[in-house]
Structure formats: C-alpha cells, structure tokens
Amino acid sequence: MPSAYGNMTAGELDEAIASLESEAAELKARGLSLDMARGKPSPEQVALSLPILDVLTSSADLVDEGIDASNYGCPDGLPSARALGANLLGVDPSQVIAAGSSSLELMYSLVSKAFSTGVRGDAPWSEQGPVRFLCPAPGYDRHFAITQHFGIENVPVRMRGDGPDMDEVERLVEGDPSVKGIWCVPKYQNPTGVTFSDEVVRRFVSMRPAARDFRIFWDNAYCVHDLVEPGETVMNVFDALALADVTDRVYEFASTSKVTLPGSGLAWLAASPSDIADVKATLSLERVCPNKIVQLAHVRYLKDVAGITEHMAEQAKVLRPRFDLVERKLSEGLGGLGVATWTHPKGGYFVSFDGPAGSAKAIVALAAQLGVKLTPAGATWPGGVDPDDTNIRIAPTYPSLEDLSAALDVFVVCVRLVSARLARDARG
Ligand SMILES: Cc1ncc(COP(=O)(O)O)c(C=O)c1O
Numbered sequence: 111m112p113s114a115y116g117n118m119t120a121g122e123l124d125e126a127i128a129s130l131e132s133e134a135a136e137l138k139a140r141g142l143s144l145d146m147a148r149g150k151p152s153p154e155q156v157a158l159s160l161p162i163l164d165v166l167t168s169s170a171d172l173v174d175e176g177i178d179a180s181n182y183g184c185p186d187g188l189p190s191a192r193a194l195g196a197n198l199l200g201v202d203p204s205q206v207i208a209a210g211s212s213s214l215e216l217m218y219s220l221v222s223k224a225f226s227t228g229v230r231g232d233a234p235w236s237e238q239g240p241v242r243f244l245c246p247a248p249g250y251d252r253h254f255a256i257t258q259h260f261g262i263e264n265v266p267v268r269m270r271g272d273g274p275d276m277d278e279v280e281r282l283v284e285g286d287p288s289v290k291g292i293w294c295v296p297k298y299q300n301p302t303g304v305t306f307s308d309e310v311v312r313r314f315v316s317m318r319p320a321a322r323d324f325r326i327f328w329d330n331a332y333c334v335h336d337l338v339e340p341g342e343t344v345m346n347v348f349d350a351l352a353l354a355d356v357t358d359r360v361y362e363f364a365s366t367s368k369v370t371l372p373g374s375g376l377a378w379l380a381a382s383p384s385d386i387a388d389v390k391a392t393l394s395l396e397r398v399c400p401n402k403i404v405q406l407a408h409v410r411y412l413k414d415v416a417g418i419t420e421h422m423a424e425q426a427k428v429l430r431p432r433f434d435l436v437e438r439k440l441s442e443g444l445g446g447l448g449v450a451t452w453t454h455p456k457g458g459y460f461v462s463f464d465g466p467a468g469s470a471k472a473i474v475a476l477a478a479q480l481g482v483k484l485t486p487a488g489a490t491w492p493g494g495v496d497p498d499d500t501n502i503r504i505a506p507t508y509p510s511l512e513d514l515s516a517a518l519d520v521f522v523v524c525v526r527l528v529s530a531r532l533a534r535d536a537r538g
Pocket residue numbers: 149211212213214215250295300329331364365366367372373377
C-alpha cells in the first residue's frame with residue numbers, strides 16, 4: 111500500500127519536504143545532545159538497588175551454608191547463589207554455575223572454549239574447517255560480535271512474531287554439520303521484544319542437529335523484565351528437553367545486570383549435568399573462585415524469586431512511562447502515514463522500529479545531525495548489514511522522560527523527512 115507521501119501529488123510532496131526541512135533546521139538550531147542508543151537502566155532504576163551496598167558490613171556474618179564467602183573456595187559459586195539462579199530458571203541447582211557478574215562473559219568463555227578445546231571431547235571448532243552460527247535478526251549485536259571475533263560465519267535467520275524462522279533453523283541445523291550453534295534471547299528478545307512461542311521452543315528441542323557439538327545459546331537476559339502484569343512466559347527449555355528425551359542441547363544464561371547493578375551482580379549458566387561438568391573443567395582454570403561477597407550480598411538482599419519479582423515490579427514502574435511515551439509519540443507522529451511499524455513490547459529493554467526500505471541509515475545519520483544519538487543502523491544484523499536497511503533499535507530506558515520526549519520528537523521528524531525524500535526519489 112502506498113504511504114501518505116506516495117499518495118501526494120508532486121507539488122504536495124515538495125511542499126511537505128520543504129516544511130519538514132524547516133522543522134529539522136529548527137531542531138538543529140536547538141543544539142540538542144540526547145542519547146537514545148544505550149540499553150542501560152536509568153539512574154532511578156539503579157538507585158532502587160543501592161541498598162545492596164548496605165547489606166554487608168565488616169561485622170556481618172560472611173558464612174553462607176557453611177562456606178566462608180570472604181575466602182577462596184566454591185568455584186561453582188555460593189550454594190545459595192546457585193539455588194537462586196536455579197529457582198529463577200526452573201532447574202536443579204546441580205545444573206547451575208554462578209560465575210562472575212556478566213552473562214556475556216560466560217557466553218564468550220563458552221564459545222572460546224568450544225573453539226580452542228572443543229565441546230565434550232569433540233575436536234575444537236577451530237580444527238573442523240569453516241564453522242557457522244545462526245543469528246536470529248534483528249538481534250543483539252554483542253552476540254554476533256563474539257562469534258565474528260572467532261572467525262565463525264554468522265548466518266542471519268529472520269525473527270518472526272513468535273521467534274526465529276524455525277523452518278530455516280531446522281533446515282540449516284539438521285542439514286549442515288558446520289552449524290555449531292544459534293544465539294537466542296527467548297523472552298522479550300533484544301530488540302524485537304518477542305517471546306518465543308511454546309511451538310518454537312518445542313521445535314528447538316526436537317531438532318536433530320547434524321553436529322553432535324551443536325549447542326543453543328539460550329540467553330534468558332530478560333526473564334524477569336516484565337513491563338506489565340501479567341507479563342509473557344516462555345516455556346522452560348529444560349522441561350521441554352526432558353519431554354523430548356534430549357539432554358545435551360542448551361546452554362542457558364541469565365544475570366542480574368538489569369535487575370540490580372549492571373556489571374556488579376550475578377551471572378548464571380545452566381546446562382545438562384554432563385555439559386556443566388565439561389564447562390567446569392575449563393572455568394576452574396580461569397580463576398580459583400568467583401566473587402562470593404557480591405553473590406552473598408545479592409542473595410541476602412533479593413532473598414528468593416518472589417523477592418526478585420517484587421524488585422522488578424518497582425523497576426517496571428520506572429520503565430513503563432518511558433515505553434508508553436515511545437508508543438504515544440510514534441503513534442501521534444507516524445500513525446496513519448504508512449511509512450513505519452514498531453513493536454509494542456510487554457517487557458525487556460527495547461522497541462524495534464522498521465522504516466521504509468533504504469531508510470534506516472539515513473534516519474540515524476539525520477538524527478545525529480540534529481543532536482540525537484541512536485543505535486547505529488544495521489547493528490541488529492550480523493556484520494552490521496541489514497539487508498533492507500529498515501531496522502532501528504530504540505532504547506528508551508536510560509534518558510529522563512523529558513530527554514526521551516525531545517529525542518522522540520526529533521526521531522519522528524527524521525523518519526518523516528527521510529520517508530518523504532524516498533517517496534520523491536522513487537518517482538525518478
Ligand atoms: C540479550 C542480552 N544479553 C546479555 C546482555 C548483557 O548481559 P550481562 O551484563 O550479564 O553481560 C544484554 C545487555 O544488553 C542483552 O541485551
């Protein structure tokens with residue numbers, strides 16, 4: 111269907127472009143410096159977690175279930191920290207390692223390990239010829255950067271409304287032994303906000319990979335990040351595996367980065383008992399033990415899954431107005447023009463925006479000229495190459511409501527102007 115700009119006469123379109131250009135010039139003259147690129151919690155969210163710093167003092171009891179958190183020991187993490195992660199992910203604590211403060215670091219370690227020493231005794235990926243990894247796109251650029259770093263070929267697979275295109279995933283995973291893994295964010299995916307359907311989870315666990323050392327990197331980064339009540343739920347992938355009678359298939363990750371203090375919290379890995387043993391052997395070479403003091407403070411502060419849920423409900427109160435503002439500004443500014451679509455997530459950190467084909471780079475560049483920094487166009491695709499140049503990740507969490515409102519006004523003008531110019535170019 112042609113857009114509102116496509117339906118205009120040549121004269122009307124020229125007039126619309128001239129009017130948008132003068133709006134853009136006015137915005138530029140304001141000398142704004144706003145940032146809508148960062149998927150970071152806002153200072154108000156972080157403030158909610160600062161009492162963690164008061165939990166442990168020099169006189170606190172630092173022994174947890176018989177383990178002295180202030181000394182070496184417990185390479186798999188404090189038992190209570192492992193139990194918290196296990197309850198959160200719905201698995202047995204024996205299947206969980208609590209390590210470090212970054213789930214991304216764990217993901218990197220596992221790819222690095224597979225690449226240099228192999229998975230469960232199979233040859234290292236580096237010695238198996240060309241190796242490929244599937245990248246649901248739009249997706250998370252830092253995932254794609256890890257596999258790209260090791261020279262692994264990132265293969266894009268389209269994200270759909272219920273998860274990755276599973277016909278394509280099955281075709282590639284079952285037909286090609288060089289496909290060793292896939293990046294997945296099963297709940298409130300970054301950036302689409304899509305939660306994988308039960309059918310998609312079932313298809314993931316019942317695939318028959320051509321490679322024995324194929325693993326799904328199931329990054330459950332947004333497992334407790336609901337914006338509304340009730341939020342969405344994703345099927346427990348380990349329950350699904352058990353039902354399908356499959357064991358060694360999934361590495362699941364989660365962290366408290368966007369629950370408490372980013373970079374100063376807990377990160378968890380869950381996997382089958384044999385995979386956990388395999389991973390432990392490597393992790394135990396990397397360090398003697400994780401930061402158990404941070405683990406202890408978190409467990410004492412958050413207590414249990416109910417405590418996390420309560421804490422996240424407070425965070426949602428901070429975030430919801432930001433997401434509502436994005437929805438309102440985009441609907442008011444772009445609704446009915448037929449130039450763009452965007453997601454309406456019930457959780458997570460992003461809104462995924464699609465403009466006309468060939469528009470995203472131009473919109474991001476124009477917004478930068480007008481003083482608004484956006485996530486680089488293409489970042490949501492492996493190699494930075496969005497085949498249609500449509501997708502832009504909007505990150506509304508960090509700016510204040512006032513800054514976000516000003517940034518969205520600029521964004522809307524940029525989308526309108528670029529779309530109108532494209533409609534004019536299309537007429538030749
Ligand atoms: C999908 C996803 N995974 C992982 C991370 C980073 O997690 P961590 O801080 O635990 O490394 C992010 C941060 O934006 C993310 O969006």
